[in-house]
Amino acid sequence: MKIPSSLTAALFCVLLAPSPVVADAAGPINFSLDQLGGGTVAVSDYLGEWVIINYWATWCAPCRKEIPELSELHVERNDVTVLGLAFEDTDEAAFEDFLGDFDVTYPILRVDVYQPPEPFGAPKVLPTTIVLNPQGMEAHSFFGPVTRKNLEDVIDGKIPAGQP
Numbered sequence: 001m002k003i004p005s006s007l008t009a010a011l012f013c014v015l016l017a018p019s020p021v022v023a024d025a026a027g028p029i030n031f032s033l034d035q036l037g038g039g040t041v042a043v044s045d046y047l048g049e050w051v052i053i054n055y056w057a058t059w060c061a062p063c064r065k066e067i068p069e070l071s072e073l074h075v076e077r078n079d080v081t082v083l084g085l086a087f088e089d090t091d092e093a094a095f096e097d098f099l100g101d102f103d104v105t106y107p108i109l110r111v112d113v114y115q116p117p118e119p120f121g122a123p124k125v126l127p128t129t130i131v132l133n134p135q136g137m138e139a140h141s142f143f144g145p146v147t148r149k150n151l152e153d154v155i156d157g158k159i160p161a162g163q164p
Contacts, residue, residue, distance in 0.1 A: 028136025031117035033109035051132040062145040069148040074106040082106035
């Protein structure tokens with residue numbers, strides 16, 4: 001059975017549409033991961049700021065496309081920190097070689113694909129981007145490509161928390 005192209009396009013858009021998120025009442029999101037190049041980064045280090053958690057992989061074309069806008073956002077807004085979560089089972093040299101082609105300004109954290117950080121676990125699609133408010137609570141998430149404007153709309157209150 002052949003699926004009509006209009007249905008395929010609609011399903012693709014649904015998969016990539018922003019997804020509402022309900023903030024966890026248990027408290028701020030926190031986990032620690034090793035940073036590419038050394039050291040450990042904890043999400044709680046950034047309480048008081050908006051934190052953009054971006055799951056990506058080297059083989060993911062939309063992930064590569066997001067890097068410049070995420071880098072600009074990280075540098076240009078003092079109230080925002082971007083954390084890139086490399087969701088790929090490869091060695092550090094491969095990541096460094098890949099990132100040599102990009103001017104990444106934000107920390108890249110290595111995710112163990114077999115034990116990804118809770119409460120998020122493994123992403124359903126790459127890229128996946130999760131926005132944490134300054135209190136460390138999940139405010140919004142995007143499954144699929146995201147732009148700086150999408151993120152700033154959440155941060156600046158143009159998209160209420162949890163609304164697509």
